[in-house]
Amino acid sequence: MLQMNTLTITTTINRRNYTLCINPNQTLLDILREELGLSGTKRGCEIGECGACTVLMNGRAVNACLVLAPQIEGQEILTVEGLAVGEQLHSLQEAFLEHEAVHCGFCTPGMLLSAKELLDENPNPPETDIRFAISGNLCRCTGYVQIVEAIQAASANKPERKP
Amino acid sequence: MPPHKSHNKPVKQAVPHESASKHVTGEAVYVDDILVNRQLLVGRVVYSPHAHARIKSFDLSAARCVPGVHAVLSYKDIPGHNQMGPVVKDEVCLAENEVVCVGQAMFLIAAETEDQAREAERLIRIEYEHLPTILTIDEAIAQNSFLGPSRTMQRGNPDQELQKAQHRIKGELRTGAQEHWYLESQVCLCILGEGREMNVFSSTQHPSETQALIAEVLGIPKNEVVVEIRRMGGAFGGKETQANHTACWTALLCNATRRPVKIRLFRDDDMKMTGKRHRFLSRYEVGFDDEGNLLAATFELNSDGGCAADLSFAILERAMLHADNAYYIPNVSVLARVCKTNLPSNTAFRGFGGPQGMALIEHVIDRVARFLHQDPLEIRHKNFYGIDSRNVTHYGETVEHNRLHIIYEQLVASSEYDERRKAIAAFNNSSEFLKKGMALTPVKFGISFTTTFLNQAGALVNIYKDGTILVNHGGTEMGQGLHTKMQQVAAAEFGVNLDKVKVNATNTSKVPNTSATAASAGADLNGMAVKNAVDTLKSRIAESLAQYWSEQNPDTSTAQHSVHFENDSIVDIEHPARRISFADAMPLMNLRQVSLSATGFYKTPDIGWDKTKGWGKPFHYYAFGMACTEVLVDTLTGHHTILRTDILHDVGDSLNPQIDLGQVEGGYIQGNGWVTTEEIKWDDKGNLLTHSPDTYKIPSVQDIPKDFRVHLLQNVPNPDTIRRSKAVAEPPFMLALSTWLAIKDAVSAVANHAFEPSFSLPATNEVIVLATEDLKKRMRENPPGEAPTQ
Numbered sequence: 001m002l003q004m005n006t007l008t009i010t011t012t013i014n015r016r017n018y019t020l021c022i023n024p025n026q027t028l029l030d031i032l033r034e035e036l037g038l039s040g041t042k043r044g045c046e047i048g049e050c051g052a053c054t055v056l057m058n059g060r061a062v063n064a065c066l067v068l069a070p071q072i073e074g075q076e077i078l079t080v081e082g083l084a085v086g087e088q089l090h091s092l093q094e095a096f097l098e099h100e101a102v103h104c105g106f107c108t109p110g111m112l113l114s115a116k117e118l119l120d121e122n123p124n125p126p127e128t129d130i131r132f133a134i135s136g137n138l139c140r141c142t143g144y145v146q147i148v149e150a151i152q153a154a155s156a157n158k159p160e161r162k163p
Numbered sequence: 164m165p166p167h168k169s170h171n172k173p174v175k176q177a178v179p180h181e182s183a184s185k186h187v188t189g190e191a192v193y194v195d196d197i198l199v200n201r202q203l204l205v206g207r208v209v210y211s212p213h214a215h216a217r218i219k220s221f222d223l224s225a226a227r228c229v230p231g232v233h234a235v236l237s238y239k240d241i242p243g244h245n246q247m248g249p250v251v252k253d254e255v256c257l258a259e260n261e262v263v264c265v266g267q268a269m270f271l272i273a274a275e276t277e278d279q280a281r282e283a284e285r286l287i288r289i290e291y292e293h294l295p296t297i298l299t300i301d302e303a304i305a306q307n308s309f310l311g312p313s314r315t316m317q318r319g320n321p322d323q324e325l326q327k328a329q330h331r332i333k334g335e336l337r338t339g340a341q342e343h344w345y346l347e348s349q350v351c352l353c354i355l356g357e358g359r360e361m362n363v364f365s366s367t368q369h370p371s372e373t374q375a376l377i378a379e380v381l382g383i384p385k386n387e388v389v390v391e392i393r394r395m396g397g398a399f400g401g402k403e404t405q406a407n408h409t410a411c412w413t414a415l416l417c418n419a420t421r422r423p424v425k426i427r428l429f430r431d432d433d434m435k436m437t438g439k440r441h442r443f444l445s446r447y448e449v450g451f452d453d454e455g456n457l458l459a460a461t462f463e464l465n466s467d468g469g470c471a472a473d474l475s476f477a478i479l480e481r482a483m484l485h486a487d488n489a490y491y492i493p494n495v496s497v498l499a500r501v502c503k504t505n506l507p508s509n510t511a512f513r514g515f516g517g518p519q520g521m522a523l524i525e526h527v528i529d530r531v532a533r534f535l536h537q538d539p540l541e542i543r544h545k546n547f548y549g550i551d552s553r554n555v556t557h558y559g560e561t562v563e564h565n566r567l568h569i570i571y572e573q574l575v576a577s578s579e580y581d582e583r584r585k586a587i588a589a590f591n592n593s594s595e596f597l598k599k600g601m602a603l604t605p606v607k608f609g610i611s612f613t614t615t616f617l618n619q620a621g622a623l624v625n626i627y628k629d630g631t632i633l634v635n636h637g638g639t640e641m642g643q644g645l646h647t648k649m650q651q652v653a654a655a656e657f658g659v660n661l662d663k664v665k666v667n668a669t670n671t672s673k674v675p676n677t678s679a680t681a682a683s684a685g686a687d688l689n690g691m692a693v694k695n696a697v698d699t700l701k702s703r704i705a706e707s708l709a710q711y712w713s714e715q716n717p718d719t720s721t722a723q724h725s726v727h728f729e730n731d732s733i734v735d736i737e738h739p740a741r742r743i744s745f746a747d748a749m750p751l752m753n754l755r756q757v758s759l760s761a762t763g764f765y766k767t768p769d770i771g772w773d774k775t776k777g778w779g780k781p782f783h784y785y786a787f788g789m790a791c792t793e794v795l796v797d798t799l800t801g802h803h804t805i806l807r808t809d810i811l812h813d814v815g816d817s818l819n820p821q822i823d824l825g826q827v828e829g830g831y832i833q834g835n836g837w838v839t840t841e842e843i844k845w846d847d848k849g850n851l852l853t854h855s856p857d858t859y860k861i862p863s864v865q866d867i868p869k870d871f872r873v874h875l876l877q878n879v880p881n882p883d884t885i886r887r888s889k890a891v892a893e894p895p896f897m898l899a900l901s902t903w904l905a906i907k908d909a910v911s912a913v914a915n916h917a918f919e920p921s922f923s924l925p926a927t928n929e930v931i932v933l934a935t936e937d938l939k940k941r942m943r944e945n946p947p948g949e950a951p952t953q
Contacts, residue, residue: 037198038189039189039192039195039196040188040189040190041189042193042346042347042396043195043427044346044347044430045430045855045856046429046430047430047855047856047857049855049856049857050346050856052346079189080187080188080189081188081189083187083188083189084188089187089188092187093187093188096183096186096187097183097184097187099821100180100183100821100822100824100825102180102182102183102186102187103180103642103643103644103825103829104345104346104347104394104395104396104397104641104642105180105182105183105186105191105394105396105642106193106345106346106347106396106397106642107346108186108187109186109189112187131864131865132865134864135863135864135865136863137864138344138346138856138861138863139346139864140343140344140345140346140397140399140829140833140861141397141642141643141825141829142825142828142829142832143825143828143829143830143831143832143833143862143867144828144832144864144867145825145828145867145871145873146821146824146825146828147864148864
């Protein structure tokens with residue numbers, strides 16, 4: 001890569017501030033996996049169809065393969081590695097374990113983050129909303145049932161759940 | 164939580180996937196996640212753009228001069244054999260003088276960056292002479308282009324009995340290819356050890372074969388190659404043989420550059436280069452009586468093998484062995500052959516020919532029912548294999564422990580089949596363009612590799628002095644939960660808590676000469692091998708402890724057979740005070756010079772199969788299941804919705820009900836992709852048109868049934884298997900034939916079931932609309948009441 005093409009950006013990833021020297025052609029997925037070693041975010045199709053690289057950017061689910069590195073300047077990124085706080089798993093992580101929603105696991109990080117975006121907006125969504133929220137995340141193993149059940153369970157566990 | 168989960172929980176322990184906690188935190192390491200130092204080079208495969216051509220010349224000199232490029236290899240640079248056919252040696256590693264499909268590997272490039280590798284690829288000069296192509300089954304048959312000889316199986320005298328039957332119908336069915344679409348594409352990382360040592364991290368279902376082929380292309384002994392796989396991001400058969408290719412290419416580049424190399428195929432390249440499920444053109448003639456009893460059938464199966472044999476013969480054999488599905492047909496012949504075409508070599512995919520065979524007979528039954536104006540379910544039930552009679556298959560195996568009738572009775576009741584059938588008829592009478600359809604179809608699937616010697620497995624179990632246990636076995640984890648089940652088996656046999664048992668990454672230096680993790684047999688075979696190793700260790704420990712306690716208590720000795728393993732302890736059940744915790748016992752065993760490491764082995768008993776006669780007992784047992792699917796079809800657009808699915812599936816005594824339910828649900832949905840939206844298309848030059856997820860549609864969550872009720876059949880222990888369980892992976896795939904036939908039923912309602920719809924598989928929107936319009940045309944030409952059913 002030619003050095004003169006590089007840009008310096010500041011960004012926040014998993015609640016940590018970074019100043020990064022990047023090539024503008026790199027994607028957020030490249031930055032996460034190759035530069036920062038955050039390999040929990042997966043490469044599936046690299047054209048924004050499969051959802052395996054889903055992360056949250058300012059709370060909105062995005063395909064990291066479609067976000068160019070300069071676009072993360074000043075943004076807050078959350079990846080699967082930042083979902084747990086310390087040793088405390090997020091309720092979605094607990095629910096995915098409890099409901100056997102992980103088979104090969106390759107879609108799991110993206111599923112978790114799409115689900116988090118949904119639950120952050122609506123802590124107690126109906127099943128149709130859950131299906132809509134993860135309709136951009138492909139899974140080839142589970143048939144989706146256990147994943148939908150896990151998200152339902154995580155939403156039911158929310159303290160603000162209506163009686 | 165939906166009600167079905169609560170029914171199934173108590174059967175056996177429902178424990179989470181052994182790596183699940185790492186998956187939800189992003190810590191689970193796949194091959195592409197392994198940390199490598201900055202020496203790592205990117206590997207790239209240059210593949211053929213032509214379906215059939217002679218390579219007149221090529222020039223790599225400019226490509227080799229690109230800065231950052233460390234190697235550009237052709238077949239001439241292969242130190243060992245240029246060959247990687249798994250069964251038949253008909254598949255070169257890199258093309259020599261000819262390319263036989265688009266996507267065939269020709270050259271390999273290793274560079275410091277992807278951009279440099281692509282630049283080098285652009286500078287390779289190749290001259291081709293185009294050769295004639297064969298791109299369809301029809302062309303292959305017309306030109307007599309086959310891989311290997313045809314196969315036949317026969318019982319009775321079908322030709323003669325067909326002539327005598329009251330009714331005869333004949334026809335053909337086309338079933339489509341299917342792309343595996345594992346989320347993790349093919350990937351391999353190779354790192355040199357000292358001397359000739361090659362350490363390989365390959366996303367492979369068959370590490371032993373990957374090891375063997377790498378040794379052969381490098382021209383080194385197998386004991387210099389170690390293949391390891393912690394986990395795959397899905398495989399489904401697509402990494403049974405075709406992971407070997409990526410692994411061999413990576414090893415060649417690593418060997419040539421003496422640096423670590425990784426090849427990860429881009430999605431589009433993976434889809435273009437690797438084989439698919441075999442498409443089939445099947446022909447049939449069936450004879451039956453007024454009641455719908457099948458009397459005789461002749462089947463002709465033509466599969467598209469692509470350009471090389473790969474596993475096509477075994478896949479064809481399994482299709483032949485499942486052309487009966489759940490039905491007794493007294494007189495049957497099956498003729499089958501593999502067509503050779505200029506497409507990538509087709510390969511294993513969940514079901515392994517079973518789906519293609521079953522689709523044919525289910526299509527035939529459906530057509531017989533429409534001919535007789537009966538509910539297809541009546542015809543199915545009438546022809547099920549019997550319990551004590553009519554229970555021998557067309558290849559001579561007796562259908563033992565037949566669960567068809569019990570599943571049928573339970574599912575017809577729980578799915579409210581009869582009431583819903585009436586409601587659907589009423590709906591269709593009042594709705595012109597939206598039509599409902601329903602089908603209840605069975606699965607009987609034979610469990611064992613039909614290549615009998617492959618039914619073997621090994622294990623290596625170590626106990627350490629802190630009482631923790633490390634299980635190595637020959638099976639690979641691809642998301643099916645095999646390692647979890649092996650962890651459960653070892654913990655249950657040792658009587659210890661699950662957290663004492665860790666399952667290691669699959670590694671050819673720990674357990675050698677294994678079979679592929681395939682044929683749904685992973686847990687059956689490896690579970691028994693793990694148990695065998697555990698039994699050896701328990702026997703050694705019990706003998707030593709019995710001696711120890713007897714030395715301590717000279718008056719009341721401990722007998723070895725009284726030493727039991729339970730509750731994280733080892734106890735003399737005749738003298739319960741003699742109890743030691745499992746963890747405390749292990750330092751004692753070390754002091755007493757007991758080996759705490761043992762291998763285990765298993766080979767499936769009671770099977771034997773004469774391939775040439777087509778007769779014998781190829782399967783250890785059968786797995787059974789049934790699904791009832793109801794769909795709503797918009798006959799103007801061809802769009803369908805699955806309204807409700809009820810499944811009852813037999814897994815024996817489940818080792819892990821949550822895993823098994825997930826396998827049943829996932830298999831059915833993957834099967835639904837094959838029978839509905841997953842359409843593979845090539846152009847007339849042999850280019851794959853559906854080479855990306857924007858043109859190739861696997862099911863999304865929006866495609867699953869609105870109401871999905873899945874149960875495991877209860878109280879059906881399977882004799883003579885690990886903890887009385889049954890294999891699960893493949894059989895549920897074929898439950899999806901109920902969706903295909905439900906759609907056909909809905910389309911058929913357009914003409915009030917008076918005509919047989921023109922149908923193929925998958926039932927895409929296009930197939931549905933064309934079949935609908937065809938029915939309308941036939942109705943106009945032959946008003947109902949005057950027309951025959953054909």
